[in-house]
Amino acid sequence: MTEYLRISTLDLNTYREVWQKNHIKQDIEKALVEISIIQEDKENAYLIKVTDRLITNDWFCKFLNCSLVNYVPGDTYLFFNCINQDNVIRYDVESGMYYVKRGYENYPVQGVNWYGALLFSYMCDGRLLTELEYENIVTKIDTNLINYGNLYGFTTDVNKFPPNELNIYDSMGNLRVWCMDMYSPNCKNVCNKSTELFHNTYYRVVKGNAWDKTDIHLNKYLHEGKWPRVGTMGIGFRVVFSEYPINFC
Amino acid sequence: MNFLLLGHQRGGTSFFLDLLRHNSNVDTINEPFSMHIDFFRENEETWSSNEYDKGYLHKLLQDKPNTQSFIKELALWMNSNTERVVGIKETALFEKYYWLVEALQINKTVILIRDPRAVYYSVIKRNMQNSWWKYKDKLIKYYDYRGIDVDSELEVVCNLIKNRYENLYKICCDDSKDILTIKLEDILESTDYYMEKVMNFLGLTFDSCQKDFFSKTQVETRNSTYSNYRKKEDVLDEWKRNIEKTDREKIDRIFEDINIRFKYI
Numbered sequence: 468m469t470e471y472l473r474i475s476t477l478d479l480n481t482y483r484e485v486w487q488k489n490h491i492k493q494d495i496e497k498a499l500v501e502i503s504i505i506q507e508d509k510e511n512a513y514l515i516k517v518t519d520r521l522i523t524n525d526w527f528c529k530f531l532n533c534s535l536v537n538y539v540p541g542d543t544y545l546f547f548n549c550i551n552q553d554n555v556i557r558y559d560v561e562s563g564m565y566y567v568k569r570g571y572e573n574y575p576v577q578g579v580n581w582y583g584a585l586l587f588s589y590m591c592d593g594r595l596l597t598e599l600e601y602e603n604i605v606t607k608i609d610t611n612l613i614n615y616g617n618l619y620g621f622t623t624d625v626n627k628f629p630p631n632e633l634n635i636y637d638s639m640g641n642l643r644v645w646c647m648d649m650y651s652p653n654c655k656n657v658c659n660k661s662t663e664l665f666h667n668t669y670y671r672v673v674k675g676n677a678w679d680k681t682d683i684h685l686n687k688y689l690h691e692g693k694w695p696r697v698g699t700m701g702i703g704f705r706v707v708f709s710e711y712p713i714n715f716c
Numbered sequence: 717m718n719f720l721l722l723g724h725q726r727g728g729t730s731f732f733l734d735l736l737r738h739n740s741n742v743d744t745i746n747e748p749f750s751m752h753i754d755f756f757r758e759n760e761e762t763w764s765s766n767e768y769d770k771g772y773l774h775k776l777l778q779d780k781p782n783t784q785s786f787i788k789e790l791a792l793w794m795n796s797n798t799e800r801v802v803g804i805k806e807t808a809l810f811e812k813y814y815w816l817v818e819a820l821q822i823n824k825t826v827i828l829i830r831d832p833r834a835v836y837y838s839v840i841k842r843n844m845q846n847s848w849w850k851y852k853d854k855l856i857k858y859y860d861y862r863g864i865d866v867d868s869e870l871e872v873v874c875n876l877i878k879n880r881y882e883n884l885y886k887i888c889c890d891d892s893k894d895i896l897t898i899k900l901e902d903i904l905e906s907t908d909y910y911m912e913k914v915m916n917f918l919g920l921t922f923d924s925c926q927k928d929f930f931s932k933t934q935v936e937t938r939n940s941t942y943s944n945y946r947k948k949e950d951v952l953d954e955w956k957r958n959i960e961k962t963d964r965e966k967i968d969r970i971f972e973d974i975n976i977r978f979k980y981i
Contacts (some may be wrong), residue, residue, distance in 0.1 A: 541754050542780040542781070542783050543752060543753040543780070543782045543783045550752055550753065550754055552847075617940055617942075617944065617945055620938070620943070669792070679942060679943075681929060681933065682932070683925065683929060683932075692743075694793050696786065696793075698752070
């Protein structure tokens, strides 16, 4: 997985040191839910632990401040889009630190690209959801209790609406989520298949609905991909822990 | 096949891009330059196709390695997809159009025009001229502002929009490129006809998912800045109802030439 993280091993080790001092992983471990994943072409289910909420601004901001490289003013970002000034995590040039606009600490982090989401997950010793796992964590939804369709004009607190019956918050709203899977229009659940893997670095799977999307995205099986380099205001992520091997490429 | 969608801020480009994106054969990225790269939000200097360099892309980007790699990866993304039509939208960079076409190897260009008076009203309503887009600074730095009262917001905003529309008009008139110019008002009034025209230009048809998205978003106006939900009447007429008469006369005067060229008057 480290080959996808786009930073040197030296940087990665330094991150880890600072990261461990910040206790972010311990905080995340307090927000995990255990879920059984049913596979489409296999009899055996497997277990994952997944964050019950989308990763928040508070957590991700701490992560950014542990990092040595993301952004050089006047250039562009590597992991997190601090250039879009609608983003509530801001970069302070003078201190070289990131901070969260007051009141938005418990809102889900936006503007993280796939590499940033993967790096954050890796630092927790976890990974992102697979497409199949996402479809497993979404249960019956009440459309009155979801942030989508521009009803609120922005994201909302990750605990604003009640969780679903698996105790997952925002399973179908607030932000869509980055998945581990490579995307191809004609092939789903690549990470959970043992078939020959294809190589397409231009797309990663994105699932779910977001504050600015319509009810067309209320379908949990909707299969879409996005250029992984881009950090947009409609995509967030969750962290997953599992012993079960997936076919990651 | 790839395409570039150009249109002014508050010109309906986000909605139009989402409308395109709802076709299952289309994939898009929203403002990869102005919302993802510092440099392109600040710089409004004209670049020609001759200034494109294969290595560092442009002399002013030589010391920006992340920007170079971002644009090169974007060009790869735009030119590697044989299964779908991929496109990007920009609300700036009209003055860098020919450089952009070289850097990204653009196949087709769609230009979305909205009545500049409606654009002016929407910019002012959201106070965008004083946000990070810095309308006054841009006008003074990059355009001829002689005879313009730069302390008047109306004059600053209208004249910056006018200059940008002039850049767009030059692109629209270029027969050497594959360009389609379309009006937001036409899309709203005669949706099937004009959307079919746009989709055919991209080698596709206006499909049921796009029609569904269009009809759902027209039901009511949800008034956040980037909302897709807007009633047709609000988009077409709100500015007419709300601009004061004395302002309207000034605005009409500033936009007169551009409105004649784009046949708004």
